[in-house]
Amino acid sequence: MGDSMKQPLCCLTICAALLAPILTRAADVVPLADYELDVELIRSLTKGTIIDQLEIPTAEDWQEFWQFIEDALQAGSVEELAEAYPGVQRALSYLQAIPAGKPYLAWLRQRLDYCDMARQTQLLFPAGGPKPPKQTAPPKGKIRLAPAKQPLVRTPPAILQKRNAYLRNPTTWDKKLRGRQKPDGAEVLIPALKQIFKEEGVAPEWAWLAEVESSFNPQARSPVGAAGLFQFMPATAKRYGLNLLPQDERLVPQKSARAAAKCLRDLHGRFGSWPLTLAAYNAGDGRVGRLLEKKKARTFEEIADELAMETQMYVPKVCATIKLREGVEAVTLPPPRPAPAKS
Helix, strand or coil: CCHHHHHHHHHHHHHHHHHHHHHCCCCCCCCHHHCCCCHHHHHHHHCCCHHHHCECCCHHHHHHHHHHHHHHHHCCCCHHHHHHHHHHHHHHHHHHHCHHHHHHHHHHHHHHHHHHHHHHHHHHCCCCCCCCCCCCCCCCCECCCCCCCCCCCCCCHHHHHHHHHHHCCHHHHHHHHCCCCCCCCHHHHHHHHHHHHHHCCCCHHHHHHHHHHHCCCCCCECCCCCECCCCECHHHHHHCCCCCCCCCHHHCHHHHHHHHHHHHHHHHHHHCCHHHHHHHHHHCHHHHHHHHHHHCCCCHHHHHHHCCHHHHHHHHHHHHHHHHHHCCCHHHCCCCCCCCCCC
């Protein structure tokens, strides 16, 4: 992190720490946009400090930010993800100090990697051409989470090809993750998760998928409704036998792991390769299946250009994570055993 970013991030961390008691609720997890801030109380607590000059994100700011992040992850270019990088850093500083923000922090922290890689590839392979017009500065004291909308930039096909090849290169992600410490909770959870994967006939190394999905936080939630160690959406959770009521079983590590192993087994049985299995886990089996049919393709690389930027980077990131944690090439892991016949 450059020196120019340290001071504002430090200020934001202090601000978040001061806000924490005001933002805490009795509920286990609530959407951040649901908070109603007592702005006058906050101002009285921060009067005379540098925070007194900053504008605190409102519910509308958070909603705008989450929508921007989702759109950027689903985009087919690096520009939006690169633009999101500063806002994601600011949001992480707020979420770190808000008790009910921790589940979203676990999800967003992993997505920072995609924003950082998008920014890096822009620097390595600049698009060239005229620079977009300079944007109007936000009002004094305004701290934006979602960046101001930028004009579309057309990336030349040759540059686009170089960028995508770099972002999907396993070696790129090996270097990115080298030396990264295991998330809190990994050492405690991973033995039990591996055992469940083995019982379901899936190579136990795939239990490390939880690191990329949730940073090993069983309570992790995404702003679009995914939850748990393996980030199941409600419909997929129900398909694999996870109840949402009265208890959300996506948040139960053992049950979530069993569902994830079954899901990987089914996806590999359909697509026949680990890269396509991971792409389908992230983007949906329907989307991957349609692209394979449309392009008369059989491999991840043949359809990758038409997948979301998140999915393009998700596949090599998961493989690099398994290599880092287990010392094996994920694509060489054996296919799952067939599901046992129902009696």
